[in-house]
Amino acid sequence: MVTFLSGGTGTPKLLSGAGPVFDPGETTVVANTGDDIEIAGHLVCPDLDTVLFLGGDVLDRETWWGIDDDGGVTNARLAELAEAAGIEAGPRYLPPEAQTAGREIARWRRFSGVAEFMYIGDRDRAVHITRTGLLDEGESLTAVTRTLADAYDVPWELLPMSDDPVATLVDTPQGLMHFQEFWVAREGEPTVEEVKFRGAERAQATDAVLDALSDPVVVGPSNPVTSVGPLLAVAGVPEALAETTVVAVSPFVEDRVFSGPAADLMAGVGYEPSTAGVAEAYPFADAFVLDSDDGTGLDRPVVRTDTTLDTEADATRVARAVREALEVAG
Numbered sequence: 001m002v003t004f005l006s007g008g009t010g011t012p013k014l015l016s017g018a019g020p021v022f023d024p025g026e027t028t029v030v031a032n033t034g035d036d037i038e039i040a041g042h043l044v045c046p047d048l049d050t051v052l053f054l055g056g057d058v059l060d061r062e063t064w065w066g067i068d069d070d071g072g073v074t075n076a077r078l079a080e081l082a083e084a085a086g087i088e089a090g091p092r093y094l095p096p097e098a099q100t101a102g103r104e105i106a107r108w109r110r111f112s113g114v115a116e117f118m119y120i121g122d123r124d125r126a127v128h129i130t131r132t133g134l135l136d137e138g139e140s141l142t143a144v145t146r147t148l149a150d151a152y153d154v155p156w157e158l159l160p161m162s163d164d165p166v167a168t169l170v171d172t173p174q175g176l177m178h179f180q181e182f183w184v185a186r187e188g189e190p191t192v193e194e195v196k197f198r199g200a201e202r203a204q205a206t207d208a209v210l211d212a213l214s215d216p217v218v219v220g221p222s223n224p225v226t227s228v229g230p231l232l233a234v235a236g237v238p239e240a241l242a243e244t245t246v247v248a249v250s251p252f253v254e255d256r257v258f259s260g261p262a263a264d265l266m267a268g269v270g271y272e273p274s275t276a277g278v279a280e281a282y283p284f285a286d287a288f289v290l291d292s293d294d295g296t297g298l299d300r301p302v303v304r305t306d307t308t309l310d311t312e313a314d315a316t317r318v319a320r321a322v323r324e325a326l327e328v329a330g
Contacts, residue, residue, distance in 0.1 A: 001215040002326075004156075007032035007047045007227025008260060009064040010251055010309070011220025012054050014322075015156070016061075017315025021323050024155035028212040032222075033141070033160045034168035034197055034230025037180050038106035040113025042128040043135065044120065046180075047227070048145060048160055049127065056152030058123075070121025082115035089115035091181040105135055108167035108198045109178055117185045142206055159212060161231045164203035168226050169196045170265075179226050188261040192268025195225055197233040205236035213240035216326050221251035221258065221307065224281045225265035241284040247325040248285040249307060249318065250275040253294045258309075287329035289321045301328045 172190035263273035
């Protein structure tokens with residue numbers, strides 16, 4: 001049995017070729033939900049859905065977001081309607097009093113659907129509508145995720161990090177904004193001054209997550225701050241990681257990041273944007289998988305390989321290095 005902590009695209013890319021190394025039937029994936037938002041009344045869970053669509057073999061692997069070849073009729077019409085009505089587009093937060101009203105799972109991250117600043121395909125939207133409807137019927141996010149995973153024949157057990165809402169917020173000179181505004185609407189351009197996980201002080205890991213974290217854990221090459229950080233902010237998770245064997249794959253080659261905003265985010269919260277900084281951020285990690293060109297010296301065992309993840313064959317190679325690192329660490 002093994003458990004992957006997943007956020008962003010790094011860990012899903014690793015999972016895409018991990019099957020020959022880690023039996024999917026004995027693999028659990030715990031996904032970050034700090035990126036979740038409610039838009040137009042529907043709960044969108046980007047990191048859960050990337051794994052959901054990957055497991056269902058429908059993921060758009062060009063963007064690693066949404067469903068491949070999905071139509072966008074509703075999304076396009078929303079933009080056209082806003083323009084015709086003279087309504088300003090862009091992220092439109094609901095009023096502060098609305099952020100804590102209604103379903104608890106949506107707190108702190110509620111956006112209007114006017115002009116919809118995130119692209120949501122038509123089939124993708126059906127998932128969000130179904131998820132929100134089941135939540136409104138009283139089911140937990142864990143139960144709803146299992147229902148959707150069954151519908152997509154996902155080969156792994158897929159779990160949200162918590163049934164409680166956590167919102168990843170980025171403090172910038174332009175003000176405090178949800179991570180999706182920072183990354184999607186503003187393309188990661190504002191300077192990062194601080195990252196906060198609103199709601200984390202009340203969030204609890206579910207029994208299912210804690211059970212999964214009793215198995216050896218793999219932290220894929222995801223962003224340590226906004227993809228993995230929200231998981232570490234949930235009560236029970238750091239303690240569980242300290243008690244089990246953990247291997248982490250660095251998203252850096254020394255001080256060069258493979259993709260995404262990890263470098264800016266790490267610098268913004270006080271970590272060196274490098275493999276050394278990742279090791280500092282992950283004191284619970286017992287061993288690391290680093291790229292063959294990464295000469296960083298660490299105080300824990302290291303297995304090196306080409307950590308490029310452009311293809312499933314690449315992912316299988318890295319997964320074999322992860323298996324070796326687990327054996328060394330264990």
